[in-house]
Amino acid sequence: MGSVSIDGICPRCESENYVENYHYSTHENYKMCYDCGYYTRVVIKKDENKNYILVDESKGLEFSNLIYEEFKNENPFGCFRIEYLGGNSEIGTLDTENDYNDFVSDFIPSELVSREIKEVIVSRLVENSIQKEVVFSLNP
Numbered sequence: 001m002g003s004v005s006i007d008g009i010c011p012r013c014e015s016e017n018y019v020e021n022y023h024y025s026t027h028e029n030y031k032m033c034y035d036c037g038y039y040t041r042v043v044i045k046k047d048e049n050k051n052y053i054l055v056d057e058s059k060g061l062e063f064s065n066l067i068y069e070e071f072k073n074e075n076p077f078g079c080f081r082i083e084y085l086g087g088n089s090e091i092g093t094l095d096t097e098n099d100y101n102d103f104v105s106d107f108i109p110s111e112l113v114s115r116e117i118k119e120v121i122v123s124r125l126v127e128n129s130i131q132k133e134v135v136f137s138l139n140p
């Protein structure tokens with residue numbers, strides 16, 4: 001397997017709807033809150049062909065020869081959850097209010113043309129509590 005998921009508490013909104021995922025084999029890790037959208041990701045840098053970029057090309061894949069990159073947003077606008085008919089769902093962070101506006105006015109309408117969506121919810125941290133907005137629902 002090489003990875004483990006730990007349920008934790010979001011350092012930003014204190015939600016328990018928060019997961020940390022560690023990959024032992026690569027030392028990569030992902031942390032995300034499904035309520036406020038907080039995330040950090042530490043991943044190994046790869047080139048456009050998805051090959052690891054090495055510090056020293058003459059050396060192998062040891063950890064000290066890999067380049068780790070951190071991506072994070074500790075104060076995002078919010079988090080979206082799209083539930084598709086049939087059980088699939090997609091979760092992600094909306095980094096800014098612009099991302100939220102594009103999501104609601106462009107992305108969801110275009111998704112609705114090609115895929116059957118059951119429900120779309122945006123949750124965000126507002127004055128120390130999580131507020132959920134139903135952006136779209138098949139059965140309002």
Ligand SMILES: [Zn+2]
Pocket residue numbers: 010011012013014015033034035036037038
């Ligand atoms: Zn949170």
